[in-house]
Amino acid sequence: MCRIGSIKSKVPVHPSKALHLMLPQQEGHDNSGFAMVMQDLYGIFSNYKDKPLLSLACTQRGAELVEDFMDSHNFVQLAEWIPVPNKQPGLDIQAMPYYIFRNYDYPEHYNEKTQTERETLLLDIRLALRKLLEDQGEGFVYSFWPDVLTLKEIGDPRDIATYFRLWDDNGCLVAKSIVAQCRQNTNYDIVRYAAHPFFLQGYTLCANGENTFYTKNKEFQKSLHHGYIGFESDSQNFLYTLHYVLHELKWPIEYYKHVITPLPFAEIEAREDKEVLQAIRQSLAHLEINGPNTIIAVLPSGEMITCCDSKKLRPVVVGGDDTVIAISSEVCGLNEILPNRDMSKDIYPNEREVVVINNDLEVQRWKQ
Amino acid sequence: METVRTQDIGINDLNWKIEYNQERCTMCGSCVASCTFNAIEPTMSRRSITVSKGAQPDPKHKQITIPVIKQKASLTEACVGCGMCEKVCPNNAIRPVRNGDTRKTLLSRDNGPIKRGGRTNLNAQRTFDSIIVGRISQMTDPSLDSQRHTFDIRAPFGRVLSPHELPFNLKNGKLSLAKKTPPVNWIYPLIFSDMSIGALSTRAWESVAMATAYLNEKCGLPVRMSSGEGGMPVKLMESESLQYMILQIASGHFGWNRIIQAMPKMKVDPAGVLIKIGQGAKPGDGGLLPAAKVAEHVQAIRGVPKATLSSPPNHQGLYSIEESVQKMHLSLNAAFGFRVPVAIKCAASATSVSVYNNLLRDPYKICGGFFLDGIQGGTGAANEISLDHTGHPVVSKLRECYLAAVKQGLQGQIPLYAGGGIGMTGNAAADAFKMICLGANGVFCGKLLIQLLGCVGNEQGRCNSCNTGKCPTGICTQDPRLVKRLDVDRGAQKIVDYVLAFDQELRKLMAPIGNSSLPVGRSDALVSTDKAIADKLGIQYVC
Numbered sequence: 015m016c017r018i019g020s021i022k023s024k025v026p027v028h029p030s031k032a033l034h035l036m037l038p039q040q041e042g043h044d045n046s047g048f049a050m051v052m053q054d055l056y057g058i059f060s061n062y063k064d065k066p067l068l069s070l071a072c073t074q075r076g077a078e079l080v081e082d083f084m085d086s087h088n089f090v091q092l093a094e095w096i097p098v099p100n101k102q103p104g105l106d107i108q109a110m111p112y113y114i115f116r117n118y119d120y121p122e123h124y125n126e127k128t129q130t131e132r133e134t135l136l137l138d139i140r141l142a143l144r145k146l147l148e149d150q151g152e153g154f155v156y157s158f159w160p161d162v163l164t165l166k167e168i169g170d171p172r173d174i175a176t177y178f179r180l181w182d183d184n185g186c187l188v189a190k191s192i193v194a195q196c197r198q199n200t201n202y203d204i205v206r207y208a209a210h211p212f213f214l215q216g217y218t219l220c221a222n223g224e225n226t227f228y229t230k231n232k233e234f235q236k237s238l239h240h241g242y243i244g245f246e247s248d249s250q251n252f253l254y255t256l257h258y259v260l261h262e263l264k265w266p267i268e269y270y271k272h273v274i275t276p277l278p279f280a281e282i283e284a285r286e287d288k289e290v291l292q293a294i295r296q297s298l299a300h301l302e303i304n305g306p307n308t309i310i311a312v313l314p315s316g317e318m319i320t321c322c323d324s325k326k327l328r329p330v331v332v333g334g335d336d337t338v339i340a341i342s343s344e345v346c347g348l349n350e351i352l353p354n355r356d357m358s359k360d361i362y363p364n365e366r367e368v369v370v371i372n373n374d375l376e377v378q379r380w381k382q
Numbered sequence: 383m384e385t386v387r388t389q390d391i392g393i394n395d396l397n398w399k400i401e402y403n404q405e406r407c408t409m410c411g412s413c414v415a416s417c418t419f420n421a422i423e424p425t426m427s428r429r430s431i432t433v434s435k436g437a438q439p440d441p442k443h444k445q446i447t448i449p450v451i452k453q454k455a456s457l458t459e460a461c462v463g464c465g466m467c468e469k470v471c472p473n474n475a476i477r478p479v480r481n482g483d484t485r486k487t488l489l490s491r492d493n494g495p496i497k498r499g500g501r502t503n504l505n506a507q508r509t510f511d512s513i514i515v516g517r518i519s520q521m522t523d524p525s526l527d528s529q530r531h532t533f534d535i536r537a538p539f540g541r542v543l544s545p546h547e548l549p550f551n552l553k554n555g556k557l558s559l560a561k562k563t564p565p566v567n568w569i570y571p572l573i574f575s576d577m578s579i580g581a582l583s584t585r586a587w588e589s590v591a592m593a594t595a596y597l598n599e600k601c602g603l604p605v606r607m608s609s610g611e612g613g614m615p616v617k618l619m620e621s622e623s624l625q626y627m628i629l630q631i632a633s634g635h636f637g638w639n640r641i642i643q644a645m646p647k648m649k650v651d652p653a654g655v656l657i658k659i660g661q662g663a664k665p666g667d668g669g670l671l672p673a674a675k676v677a678e679h680v681q682a683i684r685g686v687p688k689a690t691l692s693s694p695p696n697h698q699g700l701y702s703i704e705e706s707v708q709k710m711h712l713s714l715n716a717a718f719g720f721r722v723p724v725a726i727k728c729a730a731s732a733t734s735v736s737v738y739n740n741l742l743r744d745p746y747k748i749c750g751g752f753f754l755d756g757i758q759g760g761t762g763a764a765n766e767i768s769l770d771h772t773g774h775p776v777v778s779k780l781r782e783c784y785l786a787a788v789k790q791g792l793q794g795q796i797p798l799y800a801g802g803g804i805g806m807t808g809n810a811a812a813d814a815f816k817m818i819c820l821g822a823n824g825v826f827c828g829k830l831l832i833q834l835l836g837c838v839g840n841e842q843g844r845c846n847s848c849n850t851g852k853c854p855t856g857i858c859t860q861d862p863r864l865v866k867r868l869d870v871d872r873g874a875q876k877i878v879d880y881v882l883a884f885d886q887e888l889r890k891l892m893a894p895i896g897n898s899s900l901p902v903g904r905s906d907a908l909v910s911t912d913k914a915i916a917d918k919l920g921i922q923y924v925c
Contacts, residue, residue: 224523226896229906230793237791263545266555276899278534279568290550290557296538296566297545299794304897305523324898325531327524 016222017343018195018210018330020310021351022318022371024337026056026188029180031351033171036196038346040171047198048171049209051218052163052189053312059163062093062117066136068143069164071110071206072153079146080114080155087139088121095186099177107169107177110153115163133215137241154206157213163189166209171196191312193220208246212253215241216314219256221249222343223307223328227300231255234300238262252309255301260313267319269294271368271382274303275324310341318371326365332377333360339371391455395485397843398461398478400453406475409449413467413476418852418864421461422476425452451476457490464838464845464854480842496766497672499839499848499858501663501803501829504770505757506841508806509777509915510813516909516924519896528886528893535888535900537824538797539606539654540566540723540750547747564747565723567653570597570605571824571900572814572884574831575801576630576658576727578612578637580671580680580691581762581848582832583865586857590831591618592870593877594626601878603885606653608826611669611693613637613683619644624652628725631714632658633668634693636684645717654750655714655724659697659706662755662776662802664768665729668693672763674851677860703740711748725751730774730802738783742792751797753826754780758803760829760839762858763849776802777820781919784821784903793903797823805830806841810880811887820919821903832857834880835873 017039021027032050059067066089070080084091094116099109124132140158147153156164167174175181193211198204211220225231228248235242235254239262242254252274259270276295282288295302306327310320320330320341332341333348335355342348345360361379363369370378393399400422414422427450434441453461461478468477490496519525526533541564549560574594579587587610594607604626611632618624619641629641629652660666671680671691681688700706706726714724726749728737734754741749756776761769780800787793804813804827814825829837836855839845848858856868892898895907909924910916916923 224519224896226519226523227901227904230901230903233788233903234791234793237788258545265550265552265557268555269557278532279536287556287558289559292566292568293543293548293550293559293563294557296542296568296794297548299538299542299902302899304899304901305519306896325526 016195016197017347018220018222018308018310019340019342019347020193020220020312020318021191021338021340022375023190023339024375026190027192027338028183028188029192030175030183032192032194033175033180035340035342035347035351036171036194038350039342039344040196045170045196046204047166047168047209048174048194048196049166049211050164050192050194051157051211051213051312052187052192053161053218054190054316055161055163055188056190057186057188058093058095059117059161063161065092065117065119066158066160067163068114068116068118068158069156069162070114070116070153071112071156071166072114072147073111075150076147076152077112077114079150079152080143083143083146084118088123089118089139091116092119093117097178100179102176105169105173105177107167107173109167109177113165113178137215141241141243159213159216162213162218164211164213166206168198168204168206191316191318193218193310193312195220195222205246207244210247210249212250214253214257215261217253217257217261218312219249219253219309220311221252221307221309222330223323224248224305225251225303225307226305227251227303230300231303252303252307253311256311258301267313267368267370268380268382271321271366273298273301275365275382276302277382308343316373319368321363321368322365324365329362331360331362332369332371333357334375336375339375339377391457391489393453393455394481394483395489396455396457396460397481397484397486398463399481400451400461400467401477401479402451403475404448404450406473407451408473410472412470412472413451416466416470416854418466418854419462419847420454420459422451422453422467424449426450427452457486457492460486462845462847463843464847466854497763497849498766498769498846499760499762499764500769500846501760501806501841502757502769502773503841503843503846505773505775506806509775510816511807512912512915513816513908513910513921514924515815515819515891515895515907516922517907518894523896526893526896526898528889531893531898533889533892533898535571535885536568536604537571537900538566538794539569539725540564540797541747542566542795542797543747544792544795562720564750565721566750567723568604569653569824570603571818572605572810572881573628573799573824573826574605574607575826575828576608576610576656577762577828577832578610578669578671579614579683580612580675581610581858583856583859583868584679585865585868585870586832586835586873589835589868589870589873590877591623592874593881595623596874596878597881598626601882603881605881608656609637611636611658612680613640615683616640616644620647620649622650624648625650627652628654628656630656630658631710632693633695633697634691636686636691636693639685640683651718651722654722655718656753657706657710657714657724657726659726660729660731660755661727661761662729662757662759662773663761664764665731665773666695667764667768668695670763670849672849672851675860680860703737704744707741707744707746707748712746715748723750725749725753727753727755730754730756730776730779732774734774734779735782735786738796739786741796742787742790749796751799752783753799753801754783756800756802758806759801761848776800777817778918780817780822781820785920788903793821794823799824799826801826801828811884811891814884815888815891816908819901819904819907821905823900823902831877834876836868
């Protein structure tokens with residue numbers, strides 16, 4: 015079983031905070047990896063918040079391939095952070111030779127382009143880089159988006175943190191939003207791409223559990239958008255549906271839950287908006303999710319959300335104070351990083367509920 | 383001395399031999415009276431026996447003549463194995479026994495092709511039985527509890543739009559429909575399929591209709607029943623119960639005069655309209671109602687004289703799928719103000735995917751369902767050569783249609799319903815569930831229903847005399863004397879009980895795979911012990 019966690023803060027926090035959130039829950043995960051997506055970055059990335067940031071793990075040859083590709087596509091490198099690893103003996107990590115986090119400026123002819131065109135460009139470049147590295151077995155590209163950093167690695171999360179010096183908060187790597195989880199895929203082959211959180215065009219998603227409608231989700235999603243690829247994990251379905259509902263169909267977030275866990279027909283019938291809900295249920299029937307699961311997602315607006323399956327077979331808890339709010343599979347994670355919060359205000363979302371934390375840390379909760 | 387005449391028909395030339403125990407028989411006559419086929423008769427039989435009647439043994443040889451029941455050696459009055467004699471005999475003195483040496487099929491074409499009812503007897507192989515629900519949720523992905531969890535067992539009937547085609551307005555963060563969308567009814571995924579008044583006795587049809595109403599009103603299961611080609615009683619069309627009925631229009635258009643006349647008086651809309659293009663049991667052949675079954679009330683409903691009613695193989699005036707969509711779908715949609723979904727039923731065929739593709743791509747978005755009827759479907763009357771030698775198995779064809787839609791991202795837009803052999807072994811829920819995992823939204827069944835009413839026909843050549851007007855169970859005949867054999871209420875109860883069990887059994891299959899709504903297209907839940915079937919259907923092979 016997996017555990018997931020996230021932190022949303024008014025002040026930038028360091029990844030060690032996310033590790034402290036996750037490690038008390040380690041009985042529930044198998045310490046087989048660490049993956050996180052950091053958004054709303056500060057520290058060394060403060061000056062480049064509007065410039066796409068490439069997150070990459072690769073070989074030397076892979077790094078060259080990427081550089082050549084980006085040069086030939088007129089991306090201009092602005093800044094770069096290459097972690098200097100602590101290669102002390104005995105660490106449980108299957109590290110790649112290079113980890114590159116690099117800000118680029120858009121090609122000059124994109125200065126006049128619309129936001130949508132820029133978003134498409136960033137996606138297409140990431141997909142092309144992924145293919146380039148995948149074909150030659152030279153590395154992995156996780157995200158290419160402004161103000162978003164992704165790190166995924168195989169091994170013991172504590173050792174991964176030691177390797178990347180994530181225990182030492184020197185102020186260079188901080189963000190106001192971090193989503194994390196601590197293991198590799200256990201259902202299928204261990205593939206770095208299969209580790210959540212997943213990221214697509216401003217949407218980040220992490221899931222705990224199973225999606226037993228994986229096959230029908232996948233078969234449908236493949237035809238919906240060229241960015242819906244991989245499917246190394248059944249949790250990617252959640253992300254693609256989130257992206258499809260909000261980014262492609264441009265529906266409000268309120269309707270996401272109606273797509274993944276639609277109300278029973280009898281309940282739809284009793285609603286004022288039954289025509290809309292029925293139309294959604296029938297047209298997006300192949301995006302319904304079944305099975306036990308909880309998700310944490312971050313939207314392009316910076317809002318962080320969580321919800322769970324229609325039977326609440328996977329728990330999740332939200333708690334915090336005026337400065338930091340965290341979401342965690344288990345309350346012990348919250349107790350570790352927010353021991354002084356008012357626990358009576360912790361939220362345990364039910365099976366029909368969605369919890370949204372906005373950038374001012376105001377928490378909204380509603381029933382679908 | 384008797385003379386052997388080679389061309390004479392003997393009992394051993396027939397499919398069934400009557401096993402008669404004269405010592406048990408009291409000559410009550412029940413068996414003869416119950417045999418609708420005149421296959422047996424009372425007669426006198428001369429016996430040469432030795433008897434002793436006194437207190438002391440006093441054997442005497444005698445020639446006596448006793449009354450017995452005797453099978454007729456006749457092709458036209460042959461025993462069909464229905465077993466009514468056995469059922470009615472108070473002393474277990476008589477029963478039909480299958481004859482392995484029969485020559486009947488060979489000899490029965492004196493008056494043209496052999497006709498019969500029932501299912502194919504030649505292609506009754508069961509693909510379903512080598513498919514297992516093999517993906518069981520355990521550990522981190524728990525099975526659900528079939529009795530305590532809630533399950534949403536419904537299927538769409540109507541044209542479903544692509545998500546990006548939904549005419550939504552967004553105002554103040556709320557979506558609303560800007561204009562009407564095609565009608566879609568969410569119904570129970572088991573449809574009682576098209577058996578007409580005519581093919582069935584009015585009472586048998588009524589029994590199925592009663593079960594339908596009961597399931598809807600008392601059990602909360604929105605089961606729908608297709609009228610079959612032959613119209614409906616006016617009173618039913620003018621009642622609220624019309625909402626449970628799917629009106630069928632087939633190539634003979636029988637019954638539609640009355641339907642059209644009843645329209646102004648309809649209080650509710652019917653559940654749907656089903657255009658029957660073809661039938662799995664006899665594809666490429668129209669409906670057939672032998673004159674023997676065209677009773678007075680059937681003549682009235684259909685507006686026809688007493689004659690054999692042969693529907694043409696095609697809807698006259700249609701020559702293409704596009705035209706079918708434009709003419710029939712549009713006019714039938716228009717007839718009910720575009721409030722009632724109009725679906726189409728075709729016999730499964732090597733060309734089914736092309737037909738489905740055409741319907742999926744029709745610009746009017748007007749086809750509300752594709753019913754695919756396989757070779758194992760039943761019929762009230764057909765040429766045996768059609769039943770046994772034409773048609774197409776439904777399982778792989780349904781799968782191909784679903785995957786064709788998947789390839790285009792159009793799955794679910796025209797709901798797929800599969801039929802033809804569903805529940806052939808009595809386990810309809812398992813068949814339905816597997817069909818749904820392969821991509822069907824629901825299934826339809828007909829033969830199963832009349833078997834629940836009491837029909838004894840089967841795929842091993844038993845009875846299957848639906849075409850003769852002599853149905854021994856009163857189900858497929860219009861003979862009032864025979865119809866009285868059928869208890870309408872008990873028949874309806876049998877169907878209701880079966881569907882309630884079907885519903886529980888569906889849950890028993892959904893729960894272990896961790897699904898609370900129907901796993902349409904969830905082929906990963908299935909495995910097959912047959913490599914060829916696994917490969918064909920794209921599911922895991924296991925051994």
